[in-house]
Amino acid sequence: MDVANSTWLWISAAPVVFVVLLQAGLFLRRAWKNGKEMGLSDEQLETGLRTGIISAIGPAIAVLAAMLALIATIGGPVAWMRLTVIGSVAFELPAAELGISQLGYGFGDDGITETAFATAVWTMTLGGIGWLLVAALGTPHMEKARKRIVGGRNKLLPVVTSGAMLGAFAYFVSGEFTSGAPEMGSAAVGGLVMLSLLKVADEKEIQWIREWALGTAMAVGLVVGMALHTVAGGGW
Amino acid sequence: MYESNFIPYINRWGRATSLLAVALSFGPALALLTVFEIVPPTGAVVGGFLSVAVTFGLIWFIEPISYYPVLGIPGTYMAFLSGNISNLRLPCAAAAQESADVEAGTPRGSIISTIAIAGSIFVNITILTVGVFALVPVFEAMPEFGRNALESYLVPAIFGAIFAQFGRDYPKVAAVGLCIALSMTLLMEFGFLAFLPGLPLYAVILVSVFGTIYVAKLMWQNGMIETDS
Structure with missing residues (x-):
């Protein structure tokens, strides 16, 4: 599918990235100016910027590793646009999968059509604007909304969020479990590697392990999937 | 200021x-x-959007808040x-x-x-x-084999890893959620959901997401899970 990596797609993906840069630039300049007027020292402002930059390097490289999965499935330009701005791997991958599954395909199927690819792009685009619209229109009212919605049930919110995420990803994992032995192996091992790495990171308090947990889980899962494919074929 | x-x-x-x-x-x-x-096809785009909305719609509001x-x-x-x-x-x-x-x-x-x-x-x-x-x-x-492997087996590992990451905080909810989603997926695979109109994907997602939220809420109300915040 040459369309997915075509020059036109690169060109069409670039403007939104520039808007994000523009917003970051405007906010940075204004925060710097007002910060000084509020009595923050040059040193504090510089420390804030430097820490933000340094702390972003590790996670950004980790995002790059996960981006390979999106490049493999929906091509470079869309993967680039969705992950430099707007989304995260945890949303974009499921959204793309939901898009192509509308036409009965799964990732890695032979002969995924241009139409299925376009459906995935539309699904990711439309699905991603939910957050953008809530943030664009809702941010000034967030304090009030928060009080009204959460009320006295402050602790229920994380429960509902986790329930929703777990339900959604249980669905995606189930799809992998039922599509074949290599997929099932990859998903199960990916989960186990993630669990063990996060456990080690928590116990020893090593931040970089946490940042690299997803990348490592991906790599090990990929190898297990390939091995099972070689040994046992597709499974069921 | x-x-x-x-x-x-x-x-x-x-x-x-x-x-x-x-x-x-x-x-x-x-x-x-x-x-x-x-x-x-319009139907596919609408179907894709609705599936995403069912899966992530609540998160659109909960995350910013x-x-x-x-x-x-x-x-x-x-x-x-x-x-x-x-x-x-x-x-x-x-x-x-x-x-x-x-x-x-x-x-x-x-x-x-x-x-x-x-x-x-x-x-x-x-x-x-x-x-x-x-x-x-x-x-x-990359050679064909490598490309196929990347297309097919990276994504399952990511889904498994993210599920595990969220499941760490609430293992009981994760276990029940996986049972619900797996049963619904198998029901669909074996054609038991064919009575529903269209591709019954949405039914699987709907039951998985809201079923798991409901179970999480029940467990929380009965003191079976703890929140630390």
Whole structure:
């Protein structure tokens, strides 16, 4: 599918990235100016910027590793646009999968059509604007909304969020479990590697392990999937 | 200064840039439509959108409200426009507030988190832009077997890993959720959901997501799970 990596797609993906840069630039300049007027020292402002930059390097490289999965499935330009701005791997991958599954395909199927690819792009685009619209229109009212919605049930919110995420990803994992032995192996091992790495990171308090947990889980899962494919074929 | 000058500026420009980004995010979809004349079936796009809305619709509202106290007003605009919130923006903002010695949730804390998130955005865009131009040719030069393996077996590992990550906090909810989703998926695979109109994917998603939320709520009410916040 040459369309997915075509020059036109690169060109069409670039403007939104520039808007994000523009917003970051405007906010940075204004925060710097007002910060000084509020009595923050040059040193504090510089420390804030430097820490933000340094702390972003590790996670950004980790995002790059996960981006390979999106490049493999929906091509470079869309993967680039969705992950430099707007989304995260945890949303974009499921959204793309939901898009192509509308036409009965799964990732890695032979002969995924241009139409299925376009459906995935539309699904990711439309699905991603939910957050953008809530943030664009809702941010000034967030304090009030928060009080009204959460009320006295402050602790229920994380429960509902986790329930929703777990339900959604249980669905995606189930799809992998039922599509074949290599997929099932990859998903199960990916989960186990993630669990063990996060456990080690928590116990020893090593931040970089946490940042690299997803990348490592991906790599090990990929190898297990390939091995099972070689040994046992597709499974069921 | 903060309330009367900084915040109005941020609200004005935050809204304008976010809405502009909504419009421009249609770029690739419109390029496919106009340049390549690929018109996906309306039903598939609507179905795809509805599936995403069912899966993530609640999260659209819960996430901004949950992260708002940490991110502040400028941080909320920036983080939801630039994405990668929990793995990138939040840690950067928190680390910067710590090292600049300002308190989270205060106006000064919000200034520092704004500056830190801006810095993280420049870094993220630079690294991913350089990276994607390096990775795409590598991927295209790979032998068929390697490309197929990447297309087929990276995604399951990511889904498994993210499920595990969320499941760590609530293992009981994770176990029940997986049972619900797996039973629904098998019911669909064996054709027991064929009585529903269209591709019954939406039924599987709906039951998985809301079933799991319901179970989580029940467990919480009965003291079977604990929240630490």
